[in-house]
Amino acid sequence: MEERVKLSILLDLYGELLTEKQKDVMDLYYNDDLSLAEISEIANTSRQAVHDIIKRCHKLLVEYEEKLKLMDTKFKIQQVKKCLLDNIDDLSIQGESNLEKLEKIKKYIIDNI
Amino acid sequence: MEERVKLSILLDLYGELLTEKQKDVMDLYYNDDLSLAEISEIANTSRQAVHDIIKRCHKLLVEYEEKLKLMDTKFKIQQVKKCLLDNIDDLSIQGESNLEKLEKIKKYIIDNI
Numbered sequence: 195m196e197e198r199v200k201l202s203i204l205l206d207l208y209g210e211l212l213t214e215k216q217k218d219v220m221d222l223y224y225n226d227d228l229s230l231a232e233i234s235e236i237a238n239t240s241r242q243a244v245h246d247i248i249k250r251c252h253k254l255l256v257e258y259e260e261k262l263k264l265m266d267t268k269f270k271i272q273q274v275k276k277c278l279l280d281n282i283d284d285l286s287i288q289g290e291s292n293l294e295k296l297e298k299i300k301k302y303i304i305d306n307i
Numbered sequence: 308m309e310e311r312v313k314l315s316i317l318l319d320l321y322g323e324l325l326t327e328k329q330k331d332v333m334d335l336y337y338n339d340d341l342s343l344a345e346i347s348e349i350a351n352t353s354r355q356a357v358h359d360i361i362k363r364c365h366k367l368l369v370e371y372e373e374k375l376k377l378m379d380t381k382f383k384i385q386q387v388k389k390c391l392l393d394n395i396d397d398l399s400i401q402g403e404s405n406l407e408k409l410e411k412i413k414k415y416i417i418d419n420i
Binding site: 208210211258261262264270271274277278281282284285286287289291292295296298299302303306307 | 321323324371374375377383384387390391394395397398399400402404405408409411412416419420
């Protein structure tokens with residue numbers, strides 16, 4: 195996975211563990227794709243400070259993932275969801291009542307997993 | 308939920324974010340139900356230090372849950388799992404092939420969600 199995409203996902207999963215300022219800087223860098231110079235202007239801080247925040251938080255986010263593996267779990271759940279839906283589609287069900295129930299089950303899976 | 312049970316679950320979910328020593332002390336207190344005096348002997352530290360670790364880590368674990376809501380998510384997923392299995396049992400499916408497939412789907416849900 196591209197590093198920028200990965201960091202954007204990690205920021206989404208673990209952003210609450212950062213301070214507001216750290217989260218804002220990381221968001222501007224990884225999601226809005228702004229340069230250090232642009233972020234330093236918005237955050238009213240030096241380019242070097244922005245660089246340090248990004249470096250430090252990058253390390254923190256990767257460490258959180260090593261410990262809690264939420265991104266890993268997220269991808270596994272997505273696979274489980276896809277596999278479940280594929281298996282349901284593979285059933286040869288007849289009868290309107292059953293078909294309706296199956297559609298409800300599929301919708302429930304799509305909405306809740 | 309009883310506080311001790313809740314803290315045991317939080318420790319299971321967020322224990323990796325604590326230091327080894329913090330995790331060990333919390334484990335002895337919340338999972339093995341040892342007294343401060345017993346833990347201080349095992350951990351070779353003062354009773355006061357053990358008390359401070361438990362108090363600080365209790366706060367940390369609750370804060371992690373407020374931010375990441377993994378316990379909340381865990382319970383929701385358990386409900387989703389139960390609801391899915393109930394809904395599958397509610398289907399009136401006939402035919403050996405379909406019944407086998409449904410059993411496989413149920414086993415897959417039980418093992419993976």
